[in-house]
Amino acid sequence: MSSLLDAVQARLPEPLSSLSPIAFYTTALVLVTLAVGLSSRREKIKLPGPRPWPIVGNLLQVGEDAALTYHEWSKIYGPVFKVTLGEREVVVVNSAAAAKELFNDLGSVYISRPLFHTFHKVVSSTAGFTIGTSPWDESCKRKRKAAATALNRVAVQGYVPIIDMETLCLIEDIYKDSDQGRTAINPYAYLQRFALNTSLVVNYGTRLEKVGDKLLQEIVEVETYVANFRSVSGTPSDYVPLLRYLPSFGGGGGGGATARFAQEVRKRRDVYMDRLLDDCKRHVRAGTDIPSITGNILKDPEAKLSDAELSSICLSMVSAGLDTLANTFIWSVGYLAQHPDIQDKAYQAMYDVYGGAIPDSTEEKVEYITALHKECSRFFSVLKLSLPRATLGDSEYRGVAIPDGTTVFLNAWAIHHDAERYGADYAVFRPERFLDPREANLQSHYSFGAGRRMCAGVHLANRELYIAFCKLIHFFRILPSDRDDERAFDIDPATACANPRGLSSTPKPFKVRFVPRDEAGIRAWIDDEKTKTEVKLARKVE
Numbered sequence: 001m002s003s004l005l006d007a008v009q010a011r012l013p014e015p016l017s018s019l020s021p022i023a024f025y026t027t028a029l030v031l032v033t034l035a036v037g038l039s040s041r042r043e044k045i046k047l048p049g050p051r052p053w054p055i056v057g058n059l060l061q062v063g064e065d066a067a068l069t070y071h072e073w074s075k076i077y078g079p080v081f082k083v084t085l086g087e088r089e090v091v092v093v094n095s096a097a098a099a100k101e102l103f104n105d106l107g108s109v110y111i112s113r114p115l116f117h118t119f120h121k122v123v124s125s126t127a128g129f130t131i132g133t134s135p136w137d138e139s140c141k142r143k144r145k146a147a148a149t150a151l152n153r154v155a156v157q158g159y160v161p162i163i164d165m166e167t168l169c170l171i172e173d174i175y176k177d178s179d180q181g182r183t184a185i186n187p188y189a190y191l192q193r194f195a196l197n198t199s200l201v202v203n204y205g206t207r208l209e210k211v212g213d214k215l216l217q218e219i220v221e222v223e224t225y226v227a228n229f230r231s232v233s234g235t236p237s238d239y240v241p242l243l244r245y246l247p248s249f250g251g252g253g254g255g256g257a258t259a260r261f262a263q264e265v266r267k268r269r270d271v272y273m274d275r276l277l278d279d280c281k282r283h284v285r286a287g288t289d290i291p292s293i294t295g296n297i298l299k300d301p302e303a304k305l306s307d308a309e310l311s312s313i314c315l316s317m318v319s320a321g322l323d324t325l326a327n328t329f330i331w332s333v334g335y336l337a338q339h340p341d342i343q344d345k346a347y348q349a350m351y352d353v354y355g356g357a358i359p360d361s362t363e364e365k366v367e368y369i370t371a372l373h374k375e376c377s378r379f380f381s382v383l384k385l386s387l388p389r390a391t392l393g394d395s396e397y398r399g400v401a402i403p404d405g406t407t408v409f410l411n412a413w414a415i416h417h418d419a420e421r422y423g424a425d426y427a428v429f430r431p432e433r434f435l436d437p438r439e440a441n442l443q444s445h446y447s448f449g450a451g452r453r454m455c456a457g458v459h460l461a462n463r464e465l466y467i468a469f470c471k472l473i474h475f476f477r478i479l480p481s482d483r484d485d486e487r488a489f490d491i492d493p494a495t496a497c498a499n500p501r502g503l504s505s506t507p508k509p510f511k512v513r514f515v516p517r518d519e520a521g522i523r524a525w526i527d528d529e530k531t532k533t534e535v536k537l538a539r540k541v542e
């Protein structure tokens with residue numbers, strides 16, 4: 001017993017570790033009693049939900065993959081229930097009907113974002129919050145408006161040449177590294193560069209040249225760490241403040257391992273964000289910039305954005321479309337490799353429209369490809385719990401009061417498994433569901449969230465998905481590796497997720513073959529496009 005006490009005391013900060021055993025147990029008892037008292041006194045939301053434990057609430061019951069657990073709980077407690085995470089009560093929304101009722105019909109209430117200790121106080125104190133992590137206020141309104149205008153349908157049409165250029169680089173590098181389909185490759189780095197470069201060119205007019213580029217690797221690595229800090233289930237000290245004082249958890253005040261790591265990540269992030277912005281500013285001053293969102297803001301004398309707001313928009317542009325888009329592609333490519341029948345249907349659909357010519361990017365004419373990317377977004381649900389919301393003002397759900405400032409999770413995973421919305425075959429990958437004319441009046445899926453804080457990059461993301469799917473399937477047959485040790489891999493989003501506690505789910509690494517459908521055709525296209533484009537749309541980051 002005393003060795004257990006020694007071990008516990010050794011991990012505590014100075015004032016607690018120096019207590020005698022009797023004083024220690026008394027203090028612990030008082031703290032537990034206080035916490036139990038506080039947690040039972042604090043119950044504000046009378047929705048059904050699993051019974052919380054003292055101090056930790058339901059944290060220990062949530063398990064590895066919170067969205068899947070919440071989906072199971074929704075079968076017991078109904079589509080809208082409450083969980084208690086440490087000292088925070090959270091409303092979880094699990095059906096399409098409830099999402100509409102709350103996020104759309106009560107859009108002006110379900111509009112804010114909650115604050116979390118690690119992300120908002122430790123990771124973000126220098127770089128500022130992204131739009132997706134900013135509570136709703138006048139500054140957030142300005143940032144959201146600027147981003148939404150720069151990313152609306154009309155603006156995105158102007159970015160099609162940029163997406164085309166990045167698709168060309170994607171196809172060229174995949175082609176080169178695949179050795180005519182003989183070598184199976186891991187598609188992650190190619191798709192991450194595609195996603196990041198598109199955002200960088202649109203936002204700064206700059207791009208990263210090589211798949212193995214050091215800056216690219218740094219941005220992908222750091223943004224993945226940041227995303228994990230933003231995850232609503234990855235950082236227990238966000239919910240149990242006491243943990244911030246334990247060395248292996250920690251927070252800003254506690255100086256523990258999590259806090260130190262978060263501070264290090266923040267510094268690394270500041271370095272490349274400053275570099276990208278400075279590079280853009282230098283070119284704007286010299287008049288050598290390429291039209292971009294940031295360049296336009298810097299040149300606009302009427303722009304009412306502060307430096308911090310501009311940095312926040314830049315941060316959002318770099319981070320918001322990186323993991324989300326790349327992971328949607330990565331899951332999809334793995335799935336397509338195991339389902340050549342779907343590729344055949346997509347190829348045939350393109351053939352029906354273009355008679356074998358290369359699909360045009362300026363319009364989404366191939367309905368099956370649109371249906372395919374919608375189904376990929378639904379089926380793989382990369383942001384399973386979306387981004388957390390907070391209510392602004394009091395509201396009600398079925399007569400139960402939801403007070404101002406309540407944290408709300410939109411469980412996109414559960415909604416995408418809602419039989420009332422998607423029918424009995426919700427678990428089947430079937431793009432055809434989105435060709436049904438009855439879909440026209442419904443929100444296709446919830447991977448971009450819902451309501452007034454829905455993804456501001458939805459048009460850009462959809463266009464990137466459409467164009468890249470068209471070209472990948474037009475030029476390649478995507479097939480499993482022919483090596484015995486690589487051929488089989490799990491690509492089921494319920495079981496193959498490599499980071500169930502992360503923000504954006506990614507599958508465990510796998511390799512596939514990209515076999516050119518027409519060897520001479522792909523080479524001629526690459527050569528021809530390169531002379532036309534000559535990567536003159538963007539310069540390299542200096």
Ligand code: HEM
Pocket residue numbers: 131132133134144147151199316317318320321322324325328382383386387388389446447448449450451452453454455456457458460461
């Ligand atoms: C497949 C790719 C993407 C997915 C799955 C995705 C998903 C999401 C989701 C779920 C949200 C939260 C929505 C809500 O609370 O209802 C969000 C917010 C946001 N996304 Fe995306 N996103 C993607 C790509 C992009 C891209 C390419 C950009 C821009 C370059 C972008 C910019 C934003 C911004 C600025 C927000 C914050 C909106 C706000 O809080 O008002 N996203 N995204």
